[in-house]
Amino acid sequence: MDVRRVLAPVALVVGCLSIIAIWFYPSHADFRPANPDWNGLSEVAGEWRVTRLDSLTLLPAGPRGTALVVIPYRPVSQVDVARINRYLTDGGVVVLLDDFGFANQVLGGLGLRVRFAGPPLLDPLFKYKNRWLPKITDVAILPPGSTVILNHATALSETSGMAVAARSSAYAFLDLNNNGVADPREPRGPFVTAAWTKVGGGVLFVASDPSFLINGMIGLGDNRQFARQILRFAGERPRVLLDEVHLPSETLDQARTMLRAIRAAVASPVGVLAAAFIAVTAPLAILLRRWDGNAGFD
Amino acid sequence: MVPHEDPSASPADQDPATLLQHFGDALVLIGAQRYPDTRAHLFIFRHAEVPDSVRQVANRFNGELTELSGSISEADDVIVRAQALLRANRKAEAKTLLQQAARLVGTNASLVRESRGTLLDLANRLGLPGPPAAVPARQTLARTQALLGDVEDRQRRIAHLLAQIEAGKSVTLDIFNTSLQLSVPPTTSPGRMFVSAGVVRTVGRPGEPREVVFTLDDRLLATVFTRGPFRVTLTAPRDFPPGWHTLNAQVKAKGLHARAEEARTLSLVQIPIAVSVNPIPMTWLPGTVVVSGKVTSRLGALEGARVEGHLGLAAGAARSGPDGTFRVAIVPPPVFGLVGQQRLRLSVFPAEPWDAPAEVEARAFVLNVLNLTMAALVVPLAVIYVRRRRGTEFAARTSIQMEELYPSGPGATEPAEGMAGLVEGVAASTEGGLHPAGDSPRSLGDRILAVYAAALHLVEDRTGVRLRPQMTLREFHRAASPRLRGQTFFQMTALAEITLYSSRPATEETLAAMLRLRQELEAA
Numbered sequence: 090m091d092v093r094r095v096l097a098p099v100a101l102v103v104g105c106l107s108i109i110a111i112w113f114y115p116s117h118a119d120f121r122p123a124n125p126d127w128n129g130l131s132e133v134a135g136e137w138r139v140t141r142l143d144s145l146t147l148l149p150a151g152p153r154g155t156a157l158v159v160i161p162y163r164p165v166s167q168v169d170v171a172r173i174n175r176y177l178t179d180g181g182v183v184v185l186l187d188d189f190g191f192a193n194q195v196l197g198g199l200g201l202r203v204r205f206a207g208p209p210l211l212d213p214l215f216k217y218k219n220r221w222l223p224k225i226t227d228v229a230i231l232p233p234g235s236t237v238i239l240n241h242a243t244a245l246s247e248t249s250g251m252a253v254a255a256r257s258s259a260y261a262f263l264d265l266n267n268n269g270v271a272d273p274r275e276p277r278g279p280f281v282t283a284a285w286t287k288v289g290g291g292v293l294f295v296a297s298d299p300s301f302l303i304n305g306m307i308g309l310g311d312n313r314q315f316a317r318q319i320l321r322f323a324g325e326r327p328r329v330l331l332d333e334v335h336l337p338s339e340t341l342d343q344a345r346t347m348l349r350a351i352r353a354a355v356a357s358p359v360g361v362l363a364a365a366f367i368a369v370t371a372p373l374a375i376l377l378r379r380w381d382g383n384a385g386f387d
Numbered sequence: 388m389v390p391h392e393d394p395s396a397s398p399a400d401q402d403p404a405t406l407l408q409h410f411g412d413a414l415v416l417i418g419a420q421r422y423p424d425t426r427a428h429l430f431i432f433r434h435a436e437v438p439d440s441v442r443q444v445a446n447r448f449n450g451e452l453t454e455l456s457g458s459i460s461e462a463d464d465v466i467v468r469a470q471a472l473l474r475a476n477r478k479a480e481a482k483t484l485l486q487q488a489a490r491l492v493g494t495n496a497s498l499v500r501e502s503r504g505t506l507l508d509l510a511n512r513l514g515l516p517g518p519p520a521a522v523p524a525r526q527t528l529a530r531t532q533a534l535l536g537d538v539e540d541r542q543r544r545i546a547h548l549l550a551q552i553e554a555g556k557s558v559t560l561d562i563f564n565t566s567l568q569l570s571v572p573p574t575t576s577p578g579r580m581f582v583s584a585g586v587v588r589t590v591g592r593p594g595e596p597r598e599v600v601f602t603l604d605d606r607l608l609a610t611v612f613t614r615g616p617f618r619v620t621l622t623a624p625r626d627f628p629p630g631w632h633t634l635n636a637q638v639k640a641k642g643l644h645a646r647a648e649e650a651r652t653l654s655l656v657q658i659p660i661a662v663s664v665n666p667i668p669m670t671w672l673p674g675t676v677v678v679s680g681k682v683t684s685r686l687g688a689l690e691g692a693r694v695e696g697h698l699g700l701a702a703g704a705a706r707s708g709p710d711g712t713f714r715v716a717i718v719p720p721p722v723f724g725l726v727g728q729q730r731l732r733l734s735v736f737p738a739e740p741w742d743a744p745a746e747v748e749a750r751a752f753v754l755n756v757l758n759l760t761m762a763a764l765v766v767p768l769a770v771i772y773v774r775r776r777r778g779t780e781f782a783a784r785t786s787i788q789m790e791e792l793y794p795s796g797p798g799a800t801e802p803a804e805g806m807a808g809l810v811e812g813v814a815a816s817t818e819g820g821l822h823p824a825g826d827s828p829r830s831l832g833d834r835i836l837a838v839y840a841a842a843l844h845l846v847e848d849r850t851g852v853r854l855r856p857q858m859t860l861r862e863f864h865r866a867a868s869p870r871l872r873g874q875t876f877f878q879m880t881a882l883a884e885i886t887l888y889s890s891r892p893a894t895e896e897t898l899a900a901m902l903r904l905r906q907e908l909e910a911a
Binding site: 119127128162188189213214215216217218219220221222224226236238240241258259260271273274299300303305306309 | 389390391392393394395397398399400402405406408409412431434435436573574654
């Protein structure tokens with residue numbers, strides 16, 4: 090048996106199977122909308138019918154009625170910051186969620202003073218199970234008595250000029266040395282954990298923990314209601330966009346992104362024309378070669 | 388940093404101190420008559436994470452404080468209404484309200500006592516360890532007691548007013564709220580001064596200067612009088628140990644001006660010091676080991692610090708000078724064990740309580756005259772003893788049978804041929820050499836003795852000691868050895884004796900040994 094004859098079909102089958110596995114195998118990366126585990130966003134992604142953006146060039150030109158969720162766990166380029174700024178000033182709502190990532194780059198690029206403090210915010214009394222899951226009881230955008238559970242959060246600083254949406258208890262502290270204990274020199278609460286402000290024609294909502302959205306957290310306390318209230322800044326039924334560019338990713342996610350890009354390219358008019366051209370010319374070329382071969386025997 | 392954890396698998400942790408602090412803060416609000424804030428503060432307690440073992444007691448305490456806050460607030464309202472009636476000269480109605488206020492205040496006092504019991508129960512169930520976790524519990528208990536005193540004070544005042552009204556005297560009832568703002572530094576050191584500032588505010592008619600009492604863990608620090616803002620320099624007691632302490636500022640109630648109180652946690656820390664020790668010179672004992680060095684802190688040289696040095700059981704002490712230097716002299720006792728490299732411990736106790744004590748180690752090399760002298764005496768004696776003992780044993784092993792050699796015994800008048808004769812005979816027969824040419828092979832024993840005879844003559848020449856007829860070979864060696872060096876001739880004498888008296892036949896090895904020894908003797 091000629092190996093070369095079998096190799097091509099086998100490679101084709103393996104390639105197809107790989108593509109199928111990559112496409113359908115669930116992601117396990119943090120904050121991924123396709124991730125059904127406790128650390129994914131599959132639940133809110135399904136509820137909000139989130140549109141995933143592989144590039145911020147896909148931001149709509151007329152952003153009114155849309156909300157862009159940004160969880161910058163990777164550095165944000167100045168170009169992307171400019172795109173976010175334009176989206177905001179044109180009337181979009183940006184929900185900037187971060188704790189230990191790169192959101193301060195965005196805030197600095199937007200010319201705002203507010204910053205994510207950085208050190209972990211712990212609450213030894215108002216908490217869910219342990220102090221790294223602080224319970225926020227002072228939530229201005231929810232009815233009194235509501236609570237929001239955070240998960241390894243930080244605090245916001247320099248929020249003057251912004252409307253405070255949520256504040257920790259007075260017993261919370263910033264664990265500067267990461268030892269889990271409220272040392273004498275460590276700042277004590279209450280700390281601002283969520284705030285919003287108008288930027289141009291839009292609204293920027295900042296929260297010092299993106300983890301309240303993950304599958305394992307969205308059902309705790311009033312987290313779901315809190316998320317819905319945030320999106321209401323963009324209207325009653327906003328279109329929710331999720332910036333996947335700056336999410337943490339695994340190799341599988343990157344491969345899936347590449348496949349998506351290929352599919353988009355193939356689905357484009359140019360791609361369709363190219364595919365049609367190949368579909369027509371390839372069989373013709375094979376047939377012509379066979380006719381030439383038969384003519385030689387004559 | 389960890390972005391998040393799985394909440395379904397998260398472990399639980401508890402913080403009893405913060406739980407108690409929450410209740411302590413509520414009592415502070417009650418004491419400051421901030422009743423709406425107290426209600427809000429206690430209301431959110433339902434969201435607190437409380438251990439299952441104490442949840443019931445904690446909730447009960449929370450409820451009691453809520454009830455107490457409402458009851459005290461109600462009593463205050465009644466008193467304020469009575470005040471208005473008195474101003475309008477409606478004494479009879481004011482008296483009725485004051486009687487109602489007296490009942491309410493009595494209820495308040497009962498509630499406070501009940502709350503105090505619940506608090507103690509809660510603290511016991513939480514099983515608090517020692518400080519600093521115990522500090523919030525202490526603060527909370529102190530606040531509860533202060534609140535009880537406040538309520539009881541109101542009872543007395545209201546009773547006094549009632550008595551005044553009964554007596555037909557004109558009275559005015561003024562109830563003014565008092566608030567206290569207080570700021571203190573978070574840390575200081577024992578014995579050091581620190582500044583506390585704040586403001587006393589009285590709602591309503593400003594009264595006379597108010598007395599503000601400052602205590603630290605119930606020890607009085609200072610008392611100031613102020614009509615408003617104040618700034619006071621306090622000194623942390625010198626005998627207070629480092630750690631967390633409670634600074635309490637209390638504005639005493641005056642007339643019908645309510646009291647106010649604020650508490651802060653003050654951390655007393657000691658400044659670490661640095662001790663540098665100079666290299667200690669080698670010391671002869673008996674004598675004095677002198678240790679010198681310098682004591683400093685980040686504030687500069689430490690004067691007056693007590694420096695104690697310990698070398699074994701010996702000790703010495705000194706005080707550091709103005710430049711922080713010290714010189715400690717230690718006189719060790721005359722003990723034989725103190726020789727060589729010794730470990731020396733220095734303990735430094737600063738004069739000021741805000742400096743932390745320190746301990747360092749140093750090494751001193753000592754030479755002990757007693758040891759050396761004893762060694763110089765004992766070692767040679769020991770060597771001599773050992774050598775003599777070995778010689779005696781050897782002589783015992785190769786003892787000359789006097790009867791064999793001197794059949795007539797020692798001291799006989801006739802000179803026995805004895806060893807001298809035997810040796811002389813052998814020497815004569817070997818005149819000209821050990822192996823005279825042309826003779827027949829001689830016995831090994833004779834040849835060994837011939838070598839010995841030659842050596843004996845050599846020794847006679849060198850020492851001047853002659854082998855007398857009555858002398859044994861051993862006796863000759865003993866007589867000549869003081870003038871000989873080494874053990875060569877002694878070994879030759881021993882081999883000769885073995886050859887003469889041992890039952891074993893002489894061997895070539897013995898002959899070779901004898902020849903070698905003779906060469907050594909000649910070369911010596």
